[in-house]
Amino acid sequence: MKKYYFRKEERLCSIKQIEQLYSLGSSFSFYPFRIIHSSVSTLTVPAQIVISVPKRKFKRAVDRNRIKRQIREAYRFAKTDLLYPALIEKTLHLHLLIIYTGNEIITTESIRKKLNLALERLLNKI
RNA sequence: CAAGCAAAUCCCUCUAUCGCCUCCUGAAAUAUGGAGGAGGAAAGUCCGGGCAACAUAGAGCAUCCUGCUUCCUAACGGGAAGACGCAUGGUAACAUGUGAUAGAAAGUGCCACAGAAAAUAAACCGCCAGUAGCAAUACCGGUAAGGGUGAAAACGUGAGGUAAGAGCUCACGGCUUUGCAUAGGAAUAUGCAUCGCGGUAAACCUCAGGAGUUGAAAGACCAAAUAGGUCCCGAACAUGAAGCUGCUCGUUUCAUCACUUCGGUGUAUUCGGGAUGGGUAGGUUGAUGGAGGACGGAAGCAAUUCCGCCCCUAGAUAAAUGAUAGAUAAGGUUGCUAUUCUUAGCAACUGAUACAGAACCCGGCUUAUGGAUUUGCAUUUUUU
RNA sequence: UGUCCGAUAGUGUAACUGGCAACACGUCUGGUUUUGGUCCAGAAGAGUCUAGGUUCGAGCCCUAGUCGGACAA
Numbered sequence: 010m011k012k013y014y015f016r017k018e019e020r021l022c023s024i025k026q027i028e029q030l031y032s033l034g035s036s037f038s039f040y041p042f043r044i045i046h047s048s049v050s051t052l053t054v055p056a057q058i059v060i061s062v063p064k065r066k067f068k069r070a071v072d073r074n075r076i077k078r079q080i081r082e083a084y085r086f087a088k089t090d091l092l093y094p095a096l097i098e099k100t101l102h103l104h105l106l107i108i109y110t111g112n113e114i115i116t117t118e119s120i121r122k123k124l125n126l127a128l129e130r131l132l133n134k135i
Numbered sequence: 136c137a138a139g140c141a142a143a144u145c146c147c148u149c150u151a152u153c154g155c156c157u158c159c160u161g162a163a164a165u166a167u168g169g170a171g172g173a174g175g176a177a178a179g180u181c182c183g184g185g186c187a188a189c190a191u192a193g194a195g196c197a198u199c200c201u202g203c204u205u206c207c208u209a210a211c212g213g214g215a216a217g218a219c220g221c222a223u224g225g226u227a228a229c230a231u232g233u234g235a236u237a238g239a240a241a242g243u244g245c246c247a248c249a250g251a252a253a254a255u256a257a258a259c260c261g262c263c264a265g266u267a268g269c270a271a272u273a274c275c276g277g278u279a280a281g282g283g284u285g286a287a288a289a290c291g292u293g294a295g296g297u298a299a300g301a302g303c304u305c306a307c308g309g310c311u312u313u314g315c316a317u318a319g320g321a322a323u324a325u326g327c328a329u330c331g332c333g334g335u336a337a338a339c340c341u342c343a344g345g346a347g348u349u350g351a352a353a354g355a356c357c358a359a360a361u362a363g364g365u366c367c368c369g370a371a372c373a374u375g376a377a378g379c380u381g382c383u384c385g386u387u388u389c390a391u392c393a394c395u396u397c398g399g400u401g402u403a404u405u406c407g408g409g410a411u412g413g414g415u416a417g418g419u420u421g422a423u424g425g426a427g428g429a430c431g432g433a434a435g436c437a438a439u440u441c442c443g444c445c446c447c448u449a450g451a452u453a454a455a456u457g458a459u460a461g462a463u464a465a466g467g468u469u470g471c472u473a474u475u476c477u478u479a480g481c482a483a484c485u486g487a488u489a490c491a492g493a494a495c496c497c498g499g500c501u502u503a504u505g506g507a508u509u510u511g512c513a514u515u516u517u518u519u
Numbered sequence: 520u521g522u523c524c525g526a527u528a529g530u531g532u533a534a535c536u537g538g539c540a541a542c543a544c545g546u547c548u549g550g551u552u553u554u555g556g557u558c559c560a561g562a563a564g565a566g567u568c569u570a571g572g573u574u575c576g577a578g579c580c581c582u583a584g585u586c587g588g589a590c591a592a
Contacts, residue, residue: 059453070492082458085154117458247538286575337573337581352592
C-alpha cells in the first residue's frame with residue numbers, strides 16, 4: 010500500500026532559496042495556478058515546494074488557509090502517483106512554487122483535477 | 136404560551152480511511168503505540184502593563200497625554216458606586232438614556248452675513264434737555280427703556296428714581312466668585328453674607344496629575360563552508376656590481392633595511408600547515424505554569440479582594456490544527472393527520488452553520504457576528 | 520510585528536486662522552469651417568470616504584470605522 014506522506018523535508022523553507030527561485034526559475038500559468046520551477050543539483054527528496062496564496066486577492070486569513078490546505082491535500086496525492094516516479098526516472102531534483110491565481114474558492118475535487126493537469130504539463134516541459 | 140429587552144454561559148460534534156504539528160514510550164530513527172492540538176472576539180492595533188536592551192546625579196524648560204469625586208486594579212484613556220448637567224416621559228416624587236463634566240473672575244485671540252453696536256466701547260430710528268427758528272426743522276448734548284438684525288444684544292420681572300433713562304437703587308428670581316455654618320469620606324447640597332454678570336478652552340492658553348527611548352524582526356547562546364584578521368611552526372628569497380664559466384642556470388663576496396657580543400638575529404614578502412577572536416548561512420533559546428482557570432466560603436452596595444481545595448488547557452516558525460465519506464442532536468423546508476387555527480404527532484429532504492485563524496504573554500476598549508441554554512424585567516393572550 | 524500618511528466634480532489638484540467648495544483638462548450645447556481639428560461663447564456635473572459628536576455654523580476640530588499608500592528587515 011502506498012504512503013501519501015507530505016513532510017517538512019518536502020517543503021522549501023529558506024528565504025534565500027525562494028528569492029533565488031523567483032529570480033532564476035522559469036514559469037508558466039495553468040489556470041488557476043501559476044507554477045515557477047527550477048532544477049537543483051542535490052536534494053534528499055525529489056522535490057521541494059512552496060504553496061502561496063496572494064493576500065491581495067483573498068483578504069481574510071481563513072480563506073487563504075483553506076485554499077492552501079486544499080492545494081496541499083491535492084499535491085499530497087498527485088506527487089506520489091505522478092510526479093515522483095517521473096522525476097526518479099529522469100534523476101532530476103526540483104524546486105517548485107505553486108501560486109493560486111484564481112479569484113474565488115473552488116471545490117477540492119476540481120483543484121485536484123487541475124493540479125494533476127498542471128503537473129503533467131510541468132513534466133512535459135522539463 | 137408567545138414575541139421583546141438586559142445579563143451570563145456554551146458551540147468546528149461522533150465514526151471510518153488518508154495526512155500535519157508537539158510531547159511521551161523507545162538504544163536510535165521520519166518505525167510502532169499512546170496523549171494533546173484556535174477564539175469570544177485569536178481581528179483592529181486604540182490604551183495600559185509584564186519582559187528585554189540601552190540610557191539615567193537632582194531640578195527646571197519644551198513636547199505629548201489625561202481632566203467632576205471616591206474606590207478597584209500590576210497599570211490604564213478601563214471598571215464600580217456616587218455628584219452635577221442635558222434629553223425624553225411624568226402634575227410631582229421619580230424613571231430611563233446620555234455627558235472630553237478642571238479654569239472664561241490670569242492673559243491673548245475669534246464671533247462670517249445681517250445689524251447702530253459682537254464687547255476698554257458704541258446713538259440708525261426713537262425718547263429727553265439746551266440753542267437757533269413763527270413753524271417744519273437744524274445744531275449740540277444726554278439716554279440702552281422701545282424698534283428692527285442675528286445663533287447670541289450687555290442677567291430677567293416689578294417698583295422707586297429721572298428732563299428722559301439706566302443694576303443707578305430696592306424687592307423677588309437665575310447663574311457665579313469668595314468666606315462662614317450645617318450635612319457628607321469627597322464631588323456636592325442647603326442657609327447667611329459678599330463680589331460679579333455675552334459665547335467660545337474638541338482656539339491659544341492656565342492649573343493639576345502623568346510620560347526616559349526602543350520593541351521579541353528586542354535580547355542571549357552555539358556555529359559549517361568560503362574569504363579576510365591575529366598568533367605559532369616550517370620552507371623560500373628581491374636588485375645591482377665583481378669573481379668562478381665559452382654562455383645560461385647555479386654559486387661566492389660586497390652593497391642596497393635595522394640591530395649586533397660579528398656567530399647571527401629581527402623586520403618585510405611569498406608558499407604550506409596549525410591554532411584562535413569576531414562573525415554570515417543555519418540552529419537553540421526567549422516561548423507558553425500564568426496579575427491562569429473551575430468550585431466553595433468570607434469581606435464589600437458594587438467593581439474587586441482574601442482563604443481553602445481541585446485542574447493543566449495549542450505552541451507553529453514561508454508558519455501545524457486538514458481532506459473525503461457516512462451518521463445523527465438542536466434547528467429549517469415540504470407534505471399528511473388531529474385541532475380551540477394555533478399547536479401537537481408522523482414521514483421525507485436538508486443540516487455541525489454566523490463572524491472569523493493563535494505568532495512573546497497578560498488586563499481592557501472598539502469593531503464583526505448565526506444559533507442554543509439559563510436568569511431577571513415589564514407587557515399581551517388563554518385557562519383556572 | 521511595529522510606525523506614519525492620505526481620501527474633495529469623470530481625471531489631476533486647490534480651499535490660509537471653522538463662515539457662499541475653486542482651477543485646469545475632459546463632457547455637453549451653440550458659433551466659426553465644405554467637414555474635422557484649432558479657436559470663441561455658454562452650460563451641466565460634488566455636498567467633500569462612512570457614522571457620531573463639539574459649535575450658531577464643520578471639507579477643516581474630536582472620536583470610532585472603511586479603503587488606499589509609504590516606511591522599518
